Amino acid sequence: xxxxxxxxxxxxxxxxxxxxxxxxxxxxxxxxxxxxxxxxxxxxxxxxxxxxxxxxxxxxxxxxxxxxxxxxxxxxxxxxxxxxxxxxxxxxxxxxxxxxxxxxxxxxxxxxxxxxxxxxxxxxxxxxxxxxxxxxxxxxxxxxxxxxxxxxxxxxxxxxxxxxxxxxxxxxxxxxxxxxxxxxxxxxxxxxxxxxxxxxxxxxxxxxxxxxxxxxxxxxxxxxxxxxxxxxxxxxxxxxxxxxxxxxxxxxxxxxxxxxxxxxxxxxxxxxxxxxxxxxxxxxxxxxxxxxxxxxxxxxxxxxxxxxxxxxxxxxxxxxxxxxxxxxxxxxxxxxxxxxxxxxxxxxxxxxxxxxxxxxxxxxxxxxxxxxxxxxxxxxxxxxxxxxxxxxxxxxxxxxxxxxxxxxxxxxxxxxxxxxxxxxxxxxxxxxxxxxxxxxxxxxxxxxxxxxxxxxxxxxxxxxxxxxxxxxxxxxxxxxxxxxxxxxxxxxxxxxxxxxxxxxxxxxxxxxxxxxxx
Amino acid sequence: xxxxxxxxxxxxxxxxxxxxxxxxxxxxxxxxxxxxxxxxxxxxxxxxxxxxxxxxxxxxxxxxxxxxxxxxxxxxxxxxxxxxxxxxxxxxxxxxxxxxxxxxxxxxxxxxxxxxxxxxxxxxxxxxxxxxx
Numbered sequence: 001x002x003x004x005x006x007x008x009x010x011x012x013x014x015x016x017x018x019x020x021x022x023x024x025x026x027x028x029x030x031x032x033x034x035x036x037x038x039x040x041x042x043x044x045x046x047x048x049x050x051x052x053x054x055x056x057x058x059x060x061x062x063x064x065x066x067x068x069x070x071x072x073x074x075x076x077x078x079x080x081x082x083x084x085x086x087x088x089x090x091x092x093x094x095x096x097x098x099x100x101x102x103x104x105x106x107x108x109x110x111x112x113x114x115x116x117x118x119x120x121x122x123x124x125x126x127x128x129x130x131x132x133x134x135x136x137x138x139x140x141x142x143x144x145x146x147x148x149x150x151x152x153x154x155x156x157x158x159x160x161x162x163x164x165x166x167x168x169x170x171x172x173x174x175x176x177x178x179x180x181x182x183x184x185x186x187x188x189x190x191x192x193x194x195x196x197x198x199x200x201x202x203x204x205x206x207x208x209x210x211x212x213x214x215x216x217x218x219x220x221x222x223x224x225x226x227x228x229x230x231x232x233x234x235x236x237x238x239x240x241x242x243x244x245x246x247x248x249x250x251x252x253x254x255x256x257x258x259x260x261x262x263x264x265x266x267x268x269x270x271x272x273x274x275x276x277x278x279x280x281x282x283x284x285x286x287x288x289x290x291x292x293x294x295x296x297x298x299x300x301x302x303x304x305x306x307x308x309x310x311x312x313x314x315x316x317x318x319x320x321x322x323x324x325x326x327x328x329x330x331x332x333x334x335x336x337x338x339x340x341x342x343x344x345x346x347x348x349x350x351x352x353x354x355x356x357x358x359x360x361x362x363x364x365x366x367x368x369x370x371x372x373x374x375x376x377x378x379x380x381x382x383x384x385x386x387x388x389x390x391x392x393x394x395x396x397x398x399x400x401x402x403x404x405x406x407x408x409x410x411x412x413x414x415x416x417x418x419x420x421x422x423x424x425x426x427x428x429x430x431x432x433x434x435x436x437x438x439x440x441x442x443x444x445x446x447x448x449x450x451x452x453x454x455x456x457x458x459x460x461x462x463x464x465x466x467x468x469x470x471x472x473x474x475x476x477x478x479x480x481x482x483x484x485x486x487x488x489x490x491x492x493x494x495x496x497x498x499x500x501x502x503x504x505x506x507x508x509x510x511x512x513x514x515x516x517x518x
Numbered sequence: 519x520x521x522x523x524x525x526x527x528x529x530x531x532x533x534x535x536x537x538x539x540x541x542x543x544x545x546x547x548x549x550x551x552x553x554x555x556x557x558x559x560x561x562x563x564x565x566x567x568x569x570x571x572x573x574x575x576x577x578x579x580x581x582x583x584x585x586x587x588x589x590x591x592x593x594x595x596x597x598x599x600x601x602x603x604x605x606x607x608x609x610x611x612x613x614x615x616x617x618x619x620x621x622x623x624x625x626x627x628x629x630x631x632x633x634x635x636x637x638x639x640x641x642x643x644x645x646x647x648x649x650x651x
Contacts, residue, residue, distance in 0.1 A: 151625070265634075338572060338635050415629070418636030423624035431634040 001175045004053075005044070005208055012214040016040045018508060019204065019218035021189045021233070022225035023047075024081020025494055026480035028167040028175070029126055029412030030222060033505035035178045039512055042216055043181060044206060046188045046225075047078030047169065054209055058188065058389045061228070063379070065399040066440060074448045075226060079185065080168025081228070082448070088164030088289075089492040090129050093158070093272075093500070094118050094308065096298040097373070097489035105345045106255070106376035109486045110458050110467035119499040126498050127162045128170075130288030134158045139285050144278035146292060147426060154299040155419040157310070159492070161282065181301035182449065187214075188393050192221065192237035192245055192477065201245075201477045207391050220508055222469075224480040224501070227256070227450025228382055232396045234454065234464075234471070235384050246464045246471040248453070253382040255455050256400060257374045257488045259447035260440075262433065265368035265414050268338060269311070269427040277366075278396040280313045295490070296413055307406070308373035308490040309413040326499035338428055368417075368429070370481070371447060372410050373490045374402055382453055404437035411435070449493050454483040469504045480504055560648045573649025575632045576642040583643070586650050593643050594617075616640060 008014070018034060020027045023045030034041040047055045059072040076084045093113060100108030115195045136146050138157045146156040175183045184206075191205040193215075201215040223230045231253035235244035246252055266386070279292040294311045301308065374380075380401040384394035411433055418429030434441065457463025460472035465484050471477045479499045482493045561567040577584045583592065625630060625637035630642045 338568075338637070415631075415636055419624045419627065419629055422629075422636065422638055423621055425621065429636050431631070431636070433634075 001178065001182040002172075003182060003184050004499070005184045005206060005214075006210050006212055008184075008187075008206075008212060008214045010212055010214065012467065013203065014042065014214065014216045016042045016216065016218045017512060018042070018220045019044065019216050019223065020222045020224055020480075021204065022081065022223065022229070022481075023079045023168065023183070023185075024224065024226060024481070025083050025086075025167050026497050027222075027224035028080070028171050029123075029498050029501040030224060030480060030505050031175055031181050031183070032126075032171055033502060033509070034363065035174060035181050037180060037509060037512075039180065041181045043175065043183045043185060044187050044189065044204075044216065045079050045183065045185050047076075048185050049079050049172070051076065051078050051084075054390070055186075058393075059229075060389070061395045062385055062387075062397040063383075063400075064121065064397060065401050066398050067442075067444070068398055068446065069448070071228065071396070071398060072369065075228070078168065079172065079183075080166050083165060083167040083494070084163070086164045086166070086494060088127075088162035090127055090160045090162050090495040091134055091491045092116070092132075093489035093496055094157075094295070094298065096301055097308055097487055097491075101302075101305075102373050104307060104487070106378075106455075106462070107487050112455060114501070116496075116499055117168075119503045120495065121303075122502050123495050123498040126165070126502070127495060128165045129160045129495075130286070134160070136279065136292060139290050140279060140512040141285065143284075144283070146279055147294075148424055149216055149420050149426075150424045151420060152297050154417055155296045155297045156279070156292045157293055160292060161291070161293045162494075164387065184476070188391055189223075189225075189233055190236075190393055191239070192233065194237070194240050194245065194474075196240065198241040198245060199473065200475045209390060213448070218476075219512075220476045220478065222478040222480050222504070222508075223454075226481055227453050227483040228396060230479055230481060231382050231395070231453040232384070236393050245477065246474065248473060249461050251378075251462075251464050253396075253453050254378045254380070255376045255452035256380045256382055256398065256450065257452040257485070258400060259371050259449050259488060259490060259492075260374060260402065260406065260410075261369060261440070261447060262370050262410065263443060264370045264410060264431065264433050265311075265417075266432060267366040267368060267421060267427050268428045268430070269364055269366065270425055277313065294417060296416060296463045304412060306413055307375055307409045308488075309373050309410065311414075311417065311488040312369045312371070314369070315366060338430070368411055368414070370408070370414070371492075372413070372491050373488050374406055375409075376452060376455070376487060377401055377403055402440070407433070407437045409442065447492065449482060449488070451482040451485040451488045451493060454479045456484045456486045468507050478504060479509070545618055560644060561646055563644075569645040569648040571649075572632065572637075572642065573645035573647065576630065576646045577649060579630075579632070580646075583646060584650065586647060589643050589647050589650070593640060593647075616644070 017039035017110050018041040020030045020043045023043055031043040031390055056072055059075050061071040076082050095113045098109040098112045124132050136158055177183055186208055187206040190203050190207045193203050194201050201221045205215055207213045223233055234246050234252045237245045244252055269287050282291045289350050296309045380399050382396045385397045387395045389395055414431045416444045421427050421429050454464040456465050465471055465479050469478045469484055482497050583589055620638045620640045623640050628639040630637050630639055
């Protein structure tokens with residue numbers, strides 16, 4: 001069922017068993033999982049079926065710390081949320097991302113990656129992806145081999161592309177036709193009301209921009225409003241717990257993580273390729289669109305005490321090469337010089353690459369774009385500011401901060417990739433990243449992945465939610481989405497968001513069935 | 519720098535490490551003195567100007583190596599017998615040896631960074647030899 005929240009009479013109290021707030025990837029996944037269950041569920045979405053300037057402006061906030069794109073530009077506040085401009089990039093986190101790594105403070109999840117496999121498999125279908133396979137073996141073809149590195153320090157992993165699935169459009173009809181799930185549009189959560197001890201959420205107050213306000217009472221509430229709004233809604237719900245719900249240990253909003261992206265290096269191939277390495281380009285294999293990319297193996301990360309690293313390769317045009325030389329200063333045309341030396345010395349690679357010739361445009365250089373893990377940092381945070389939005393809620397301030405380790409790790413990872421390229425006779429790598437660990441180049445980009453602000457940890461002093469995504473200290477308030485990520489890995493988060501949402505839905509279904517709370 | 523001088527530099531190291539080295543050295547000294555010793559090392563750079571530039575860049579960061587004898591000693595450090603036992607009139611053999619050493623550099627982390635480039639110590643030193651003329 002679909003209802004426009006603006007039509008609900010003022011001060012109405014809607015009753016349900018489960019209330020999901022936020023109609024993005026996590027919220028819609030949860031709502032779909034509840035379809036056909038023997039209980040009622042409400043999915044509350046702030047926006048409508050298409051973008052709206054007024055609603056979108058509720059996202060405005062302040063940026064301090066590292067430069068960051070406008071908070072109201074890259075999040076979308078209508079049904080489907082950020083999947084409305086999702087690129088479809090899908091991959092699971094790696095096993096090592098879940099481990100407690102002694103060299104990375106605050107690392108470690110309450111479960112391992114294997115625990116998530118069955119949820120990932122279901123998430124593949126939700127995201128309209130191919131089989132759950134991210135090692136290169138099933139995707140490699142004679143015409144698209146992986147780069148033949150001679151050690152296991154650098155490996156190839158596969159990224160799958162969703163069509164991409166715009167969750168709002170793809171699943172709207174299912175929700176509309178559901179008998180037990182009701183989708184409310186144009187309603188905004190403005191307060192979570194709790195019992196006097198703030199241990200249980202009793203109901204939420206919903207406001208529409210046109211002025212109507214009403215309540216939703218539920219047995220379980222799930223915040224699924226994204227990595228910036230989730231902490232905001234907990235922090236503004238401060239009538240009982242003065243520091244905000246779940247914030248008794250001053251953790252809500254902290255540990256904001258992104259995936260820093262950098263055009264960080266250039267590879268000069270030992271011998272010109274007649275085509276770029278196909279596996280590393282976006283291409284179809286058995287009706288699934290995939291692309292290979294490079295990672296540091298888990299063993300290498302452990303040995304070198306590094307964080308998660310991934311690098312995509314793309315042919316660099318002559319124009320871009322020229323631009324790079326200008327940017328670089330090009331004192332003595334060292335690009336060409338190194339290439340010349342390489343061709344002189346590395347004739348073995350000519351033989352290796354001649355097998356890859358496919359009669360297309362010769363590729364001599366590849367640009368390397370890195371997407372890496374930002375390690376958890378409590379000083380990187382979102383917090384409330386005095387300025388309020390049209391609904392009277394405090395706006396937020398994002399203070400994104402990275403540590404010197406984050407940059408050192410990228411540079412060291414690139415050195416390792418450069419070493420392994422040379423060792424295998426594949427080419428040489430130039431790092432286009434300065435050595436000042438306390439600053440970031442103006443070309444720093446982000447993945448628009450907002451993670452960690454209600455992080456998961458079994459210890460309430462280390463995390464906001466427990467292993468089941470329940471807010472510590474509260475019996476019935478849960479959080480879904482990338483804000484619960486304990487660490488970010490370097491993988492695009494959507495598949496993980498969907499997998500965790502499915503896992504949470506299973507958890508709630510089990511509770512509702514077993515406790516007789518229906 | 520003549521071959522005789524190089525042999526003089528390398529001889530103690532060879533004698534110290536390998537019993538059969540003296541015999542090899544004797545054979546080497548009979549090859550003649552006219553051919554400069556560095557030719558087999560730098561002769562396969564088709565683009566000497568490029569090698570020259572890279573070499574200059576390397577020497578800027580390692581001025582203490584701006585000496586042919588030092589560079590040659592460093593290039594063959596620990597590998598002297600292998601080098602000497604190759605037929606030095608066979609550039610292919612030298613080339614294979616250098617390539618092997620270059621890969622070994624990368625494997626063992628013997629790398630240098632020149633303006634961001636990750637290069638093997640061997641190839642950087644070869645370029646430095648060219649730069650020294």
